[in-house]
Amino acid sequence: MNDLGHQLRDEARRIRPQVPSALAPRIRAAIAAAPVVTSSAQRIAWLPLAIAASVLLAAGIAWLARSATAESASPLAVVVPAPPGITDLMRAASAAREQAPQHDEWNALQADLAAAARTVRGAIPF
Amino acid sequence: MDLADDRRIAKLAAAGDAAAFAMLVESHLPRLHRWLVGTGSSHHDAEDAAQEAFLRAHAAIARYDPRWAFSTWLFTIAHRVRIDLAARRRDHAQLDEGHAALPTGDDPLPDGGLWSRARAILPADDYHILWLHYAEDQPPSAVARILGINAIAARVRLHRARKRLETALRSDPNFSPVEALP
Numbered sequence: 001m002n003d004l005g006h007q008l009r010d011e012a013r014r015i016r017p018q019v020p021s022a023l024a025p026r027i028r029a030a031i032a033a034a035p036v037v038t039s040s041a042q043r044i045a046w047l048p049l050a051i052a053a054s055v056l057l058a059a060g061i062a063w064l065a066r067s068a069t070a071e072s073a074s075p076l077a078v079v080v081p082a083p084p085g086i087t088d089l090m091r092a093a094s095a096a097r098e099q100a101p102q103h104d105e106w107n108a109l110q111a112d113l114a115a116a117a118r119t120v121r122g123a124i125p126f
Numbered sequence: 127m128d129l130a131d132d133r134r135i136a137k138l139a140a141a142g143d144a145a146a147f148a149m150l151v152e153s154h155l156p157r158l159h160r161w162l163v164g165t166g167s168s169h170h171d172a173e174d175a176a177q178e179a180f181l182r183a184h185a186a187i188a189r190y191d192p193r194w195a196f197s198t199w200l201f202t203i204a205h206r207v208r209i210d211l212a213a214r215r216r217d218h219a220q221l222d223e224g225h226a227a228l229p230t231g232d233d234p235l236p237d238g239g240l241w242s243r244a245r246a247i248l249p250a251d252d253y254h255i256l257w258l259h260y261a262e263d264q265p266p267s268a269v270a271r272i273l274g275i276n277a278i279a280a281r282v283r284l285h286r287a288r289k290r291l292e293t294a295l296r297s298d299p300n301f302s303p304v305e306a307l308p
Binding site: 004005007008009011012014015016017018019020023024026027028030031032034 | 144147148151152155156157159160163164169173176177180181184185234235236239240241244256257260261263288291292295
């Protein structure tokens with residue numbers, strides 16, 4: 001015996017249990033009177049629980065899938081417009097060309113030339 | 127009865143074998159009762175706690191995890207039973223604070239021995255840890271499981287309790303076993 005741990009163990013071995021002789025029969029009687037719970041009986045309860053959990057899980061996945069589809073379609077329709085066709089683009093381009101500043105300047109030049117011609121013709125007596 | 131026997135018998139008891147559970151009662155009751163009395167319960171309380179612990183163990187035997195010794199599982203249940211009984215009697219503070227309570231009636235600890243000194247010197251929780259480890263041969267991980275504490279905390283508190291007891295014994299010239307200490 002050369003350390004405290006050994007001394008504690010050694011002394012504990014010498015402490016005899018003082019269990020009353022009636023205690024063990026009393027406990028056995030109490031157990032016999034208690035309802036019997038076996039491992040197989042406890043396992044049966046898991047079967048309906050597992051089935052219910054599976055049904056709930058499947059319903060949840062289906063609901064999530066439906067929600068995801070509905071929510072992803074509507075923002076795309078609003079945010080991303082349909083692409084324009086090539087004819088629409090050409091029509092817009094020609095309209096823009098007609099309204100370009102060069103066209104206005106050309107018209108103004110024509111008007112100026114016509115005015116000048118009228119002036120010249122008015123100045124000639126014949 | 128060794129650990130393998132315990133596990134085999136517990137398996138039989140879980141399958142509904144009443145005789146197997148009766149064998150577990152016979153083999154573990156003396157140590158359980160000694161632990162309850164040695165760590166502060168009166169004989170009457172220890173009997174009630176032991177009976178309640180075996181009843182709970184019987185009801186939950188299908189959930190017994192054979193990775194642990196049956197005694198560890200049983201002591202875990204008994205520890206909770208004792209806390210429940212103490213709370214029911216509004217005596218909880220006696221278990222959790224201060225020094226371990228002295229048992230009423232016949233004290234199983236020899237007068238002037240190491241364990242009676244440890245009980246007088248150490249806080250109740252540290253004394254329980256010391257008892258579970260040295261008197262019941264529970265490893266620190268099992269002590270932690272029984273008392274519902276972290277395994278590292280159990281190791282630290284076990285070391286601290288041993289050191290504290292050793293220091294107290296060294297400083298007491300009237301205590302004869304101290305002479306055997308290194």
